[in-house]
Amino acid sequence: MHYKCSKRVARLIGGFFCALFWISAGSKAAIVGQAEELSLYATSAVLMDGDSGRVLYEKDGYTPMAMASTTKIMTCILVLEEGNLEDLAQVSAYASTMPKVKMYASRGEEYQVRSLLFSLMLESHNDSAVVLAEYIGKQYLSPELAQKNTAEFTVEESKQAVKAFAKRMNEKAKELGCENTWFITPNGLDATETFEIDGESVTKEHSTTAAELARIMAYCVNESPCRDVFREITRTPSYTFCENGRTVTCVNHNTFLNMMDGAFSGKTGFTNKAGYCYVGALERDGKTFIVALLACGWPNNKTYKWSDSKELMEYGLENFEFRQFLNEEYAYDVAALKALPVEGGRTEILGDTAFVEVEIFGRDEEHPEGLLMGHEEEIKVVCDVRNSLQAPVKAGMEVGNITYSVAGEVYFVETVVTKDSVDRIDLEWCTEEIIKRFLIL
Numbered sequence: 001m002h003y004k005c006s007k008r009v010a011r012l013i014g015g016f017f018c019a020l021f022w023i024s025a026g027s028k029a030a031i032v033g034q035a036e037e038l039s040l041y042a043t044s045a046v047l048m049d050g051d052s053g054r055v056l057y058e059k060d061g062y063t064p065m066a067m068a069s070t071t072k073i074m075t076c077i078l079v080l081e082e083g084n085l086e087d088l089a090q091v092s093a094y095a096s097t098m099p100k101v102k103m104y105a106s107r108g109e110e111y112q113v114r115s116l117l118f119s120l121m122l123e124s125h126n127d128s129a130v131v132l133a134e135y136i137g138k139q140y141l142s143p144e145l146a147q148k149n150t151a152e153f154t155v156e157e158s159k160q161a162v163k164a165f166a167k168r169m170n171e172k173a174k175e176l177g178c179e180n181t182w183f184i185t186p187n188g189l190d191a192t193e194t195f196e197i198d199g200e201s202v203t204k205e206h207s208t209t210a211a212e213l214a215r216i217m218a219y220c221v222n223e224s225p226c227r228d229v230f231r232e233i234t235r236t237p238s239y240t241f242c243e244n245g246r247t248v249t250c251v252n253h254n255t256f257l258n259m260m261d262g263a264f265s266g267k268t269g270f271t272n273k274a275g276y277c278y279v280g281a282l283e284r285d286g287k288t289f290i291v292a293l294l295a296c297g298w299p300n301n302k303t304y305k306w307s308d309s310k311e312l313m314e315y316g317l318e319n320f321e322f323r324q325f326l327n328e329e330y331a332y333d334v335a336a337l338k339a340l341p342v343e344g345g346r347t348e349i350l351g352d353t354a355f356v357e358v359e360i361f362g363r364d365e366e367h368p369e370g371l372l373m374g375h376e377e378e379i380k381v382v383c384d385v386r387n388s389l390q391a392p393v394k395a396g397m398e399v400g401n402i403t404y405s406v407a408g409e410v411y412f413v414e415t416v417v418t419k420d421s422v423d424r425i426d427l428e429w430c431t432e433e434i435i436k437r438f439l440i441l
Contacts (some may be wrong), residue, residue, distance in 0.1 A: 003377040007160040008157070038311055041304035043275075047208040047312045049320070050218045050281060050288030055211055056316055056372065064207040065294045068269030068277045069124045071188030073220050074120055074169050075249050076233070079132045081233040082139075082168070084263040085206070089135035091127070094158035098187065103203045105131060108151040109244045120237040121267065129187035132159055137165030139166045140383035162186060176219050197303035213219035214292035217279045217400035222263050224286065234265040256280050256309050263313075268305070272298075278305040280287065282313050287372060289316045319374055325404040325412045326368035330379045331401045334360055338415065340399065345391040345422040350433065356393055357419040358385065358400065380405045385416050391424035 005424035038057070044065055047057040055061065088110040096107050103125040105111065109315060111119075111128075113135065119128040134150050138161040154162070162185075184191040184206040191206045208216075220230050235257060240249045250292035254266045256278070266280030275295040282289050291312045325331070337358050345354025371377075385400030397418045404412040 007104065008437065011427075015192040038315060039303065039307045039391035040311065040429065041297050042210075042292075042293040042308050044210040044293070045296075045308060045312065046214045046290075046292045047316050048211070048214040048218060048290040048292070050222055050283075051288045053215060053218060054372065054409075054411075055214075056289075056320060056374075058211065061210040063183075064179070064205075064209055066190055066206060066274035066300060067208045067213055067294055068190075068271045068274035069190060070213055070267050070269040070277045070279045070292075072120055072124065072129060072173065072269075073230075073267050073279060074166075074216055075129055075132060075185065075186045076117055077171060077216075077220045077224050077226060077230055078137055078165070079113065079117060080229055081224065081289065082111050082136050085112070085229075087113045087135070089113055089116060089131050090293050091131050091159045092134055092150050092153045094132040094153065094155045094162075095127050095134060098130055099189070101125055102127040103248060105410075106244075112241070114241075115241040115243060115248070117233055118241070118247065118250045121238065122235050122239060122252045124187075124253065124268065126187040126189065127438040129185075130158075130162060133186035134161040137163070137167065140164040140168070145298035152238075172206075172223075173212070175217055178215055180210070181212045182206065182214075188269055188271065188274075190271050204369075210292040210294050213262050213294070214290040215280050215282060217265075217290050218288075221281050221290075231265055233265065249406065254280065255306055259306060259310060260313055276302060278309060278372075280309055284317060285323055286316070287320065289313055316372075320372040321375065322370050323373050324368040324370040325379060326363065326365055330381055330404065331365075332360070332381055332383055332385065332414065334363075334421055336383070340386065340418075341388045342391050342393055342422045343388060344425050345389075345393065346425055354391065354422050356389065356397055356422050357420050358416050361396070361398075361415045361417045363414060371406060371411050373406060377406055383416075384410065389418075389422075390421050390434055393418055393420075393422040395419060395421045 012064055024398055026149040034131035044061055044063055045059040048055055079089050090106055091105040091109045093107045101124050103119050105127050116128045116132050119125045138146050138150060141160055141164055165186055166183045173181040182204045184193055194201060194203045201347060211265060221227055236252060238249060238251045253268055256266055257263050260282060262282045264281055264283060267291055269277035275298045277293045277294050291303050291309045296308055339355040339357050342354040342356055347354045355414040383402045383403055395418055398415055400416040400419060403410045
């Protein structure tokens with residue numbers, strides 16, 4: 001864990017995966033499981049295919065709700081992508097006033113960013129979240145504040161830095177296709193804010209949906225340029241660091257890591273408003289599942305989230321299998337592609353119709369795409385190619401596509417292109433042909 005991920009690369013990758021996975025696969029139409037099939041404690045729950053972003057099961061998974069400390073997965077990944085693990089982050093007076101659970105960091109202390117991230121993700125320390133938020137957020141303030149020691153920040157200046165960090169959290173959420181997520185705090189403490197948009201007063205709460213929380217987790221563990229470090233931090237059983245004359249031991253409170261083979265990441269959360277929340281990931285047999293639970297019981301029901309997580313993960317393992325789009329059963333037969341007539345195209349024989357052969361561009365049968373699918377689901381293959389072309393035609397010109405869809409959602413597309421070029425009949429060509437065929441003996 002000795003590297004820094006560039007902001008530009010992180011943002012580009014985030015936008016790429018947003019378009020590739022979430023927009024196409026994260027819609028309600030992609031849901032496979034229905035709420036009545038499982039008996040869950042959570043008010044809102046989602047099981048997601050971590051590779052495609054497809055929602056495999058949901059129970060009220062698209063209703064915005066408070067998410068407590070599961071917020072910290074976004075805090076963590078932003079700090080990894082925009083910060084440096086070796087940097088020292090200063091504690092402000094404001095950060096030191098955060099409520100429990102906390103590390104009891106004091107104003108003026110400096111902690112390595114690496115240490116703070118373990119504190120954040122293993123013990124869920126609220127003060128560490130604010131220290132990290134100010135460390136990143138101050139970079140987006142005025143040059144004067146960006147250069148100022150965080151330990152010297154007034155409470156108002158600290159709040160400005162935290163607000164700037166929350167703005168980045170919301171920008172990242174938008175990049176990932178999360179339209180119903182709104183971050184206000186970096187630690188997940190319940191909050192509400194009011195502001196004006198186009199002259200109208202708008203009130204927003206710190207909230208997300210189970211589907212979008214799962215989406216963010218999928219990004220953290222599978223897509224972010226810093227995913228390996230995120231995985232390492234969140235699966236570490238315990239971590240001890242000695243700084244500022246004290247020794248701090250952080251113990252991972254994600255019990256689910258030891259409940260099922262393949263569980264490798266996750267984050268718990270609780271506030272009086274949110275109830276118990278959880279987001280976690282599991283890999284087994286080439287499958288990656290993400291579980292997100294919101295409002296999964298209140299005090300005296302602390303274990304509900306574990307039973308719900310296990311039930312959802314087992315449901316995924318038992319009911320979904322990976323199928324390749326280009327296997328013998330589904331791959332579109334290349335031989336079925338017919339040559340296309342080219343209007344106004346040159347031919348060897350005057351008066352004949354020109355034709356051009358077509359092919360599938362870049363079919364990779366050694367590394368085919370696929371999707372986790374229910375046992376009863378089918379792949380629908382549709383070839384949509386133009387009936388004719390107009391000269392001139394260049395080799396490699398796109399003339400159609402072959403789509404592979406499941407439950408009405410397109411998950412894979414092959415492009416059909418021309419094999420050769422066909423020139424257009426023009427006066428110069430006609431003159432040359434007449435001379436060649438009729439005047440030259």
